[in-house]
Amino acid sequence: MAHSNPTALRRAVSNIYLLWVILAFPAVWLVFSAVVLRARLPYLEWTGVLSCWLLIAALAVTPLQLVFGALPWLRQRRRYLGVASFGYASLHLAVWLSNARPGAFLHSFVRPEVLPGWIAIAMMLPLALTSSNLAVRRLGPAWKSLQRWVYPMAILTLLHWLMTNKDWTMIIVYTGPLILLMIWRVWRRQRRAGG
Numbered sequence: 185m186a187h188s189n190p191t192a193l194r195r196a197v198s199n200i201y202l203l204w205v206i207l208a209f210p211a212v213w214l215v216f217s218a219v220v221l222r223a224r225l226p227y228l229e230w231t232g233v234l235s236c237w238l239l240i241a242a243l244a245v246t247p248l249q250l251v252f253g254a255l256p257w258l259r260q261r262r263r264y265l266g267v268a269s270f271g272y273a274s275l276h277l278a279v280w281l282s283n284a285r286p287g288a289f290l291h292s293f294v295r296p297e298v299l300p301g302w303i304a305i306a307m308m309l310p311l312a313l314t315s316s317n318l319a320v321r322r323l324g325p326a327w328k329s330l331q332r333w334v335y336p337m338a339i340l341t342l343l344h345w346l347m348t349n350k351d352w353t354m355i356i357v358y359t360g361p362l363i364l365l366m367i368w369r370v371w372r373r374q375r376r377a378g379g
């Protein structure tokens with residue numbers, strides 16, 4: 185009996201379905217509160233920020249490994265964080281479309297603060313579609329090249345965030361540590377390359 189709890193915990197931590205339930209929970213709750221409870225909450229902001237948090241978490245895995253050593257649990261789940269980020273971005277788009285006036289859709293492509301969001305989600309789509317094990321195997325080295333799109337995509341997302349929210353304090357709090365880690369990673373690589 186004394187051994188069963190740690191085993192159950194270990195099973196729960198490695199259970200992919202449980203992770204998906206946790207990742208999907210805010211989405212289910214948001215849809216439920218909007219559709220069933222008819223609550224009026226800032227859905228556009230919340231879905232956008234949730235998507236950004238998950239993207240930040242996915243991007244943080246490699247630099248965190250450089251600091252703390254191999255983090256296999258996190259590395260194996262990075263793809264799911266990326267897919268969930270795409271899921272929340274899609275929800276964000278759905279929320280926006282559901283409230284957009286006729287004409288706003290076409291106009292959104294020439295709005296400088298929204299256009300980076302469109303390009304970012306367009307870049308997220310192939311990344312999410314090729315996230316399965318089968319796609320990783322089929323694409324081979326091309327999969328890694330495709331994954332590098334995540335960096336320009338993240339910059340466009342950051343631009344969209346900065347341009348749509350006047351209060352940059354929280355944006356700096358959320359993205360600052362990751363940006364510093366990435367700068368450190370590039371600096372480290374260049375110093376090594378320089379011998």
Ligand code: HEM
Pocket residue numbers: 228229230231232233235236239273276277280292298301302304305341344345348349
């Ligand atoms: C698909 C095209 C997209 C459209 C049409 C769109 C539209 C918008 C609009 C209109 C706002 C302004 C909300 C307001 O000020 O009330 C906004 C904010 C935001 N969007 Fe998007 N967006 C798109 C893609 C994305 C993507 C891909 C992400 C994240 C990966 C994202 C994350 C955010 C965030 C974080 C905010 C600011 C929320 C806040 O702090 O107030 N958006 N978006």
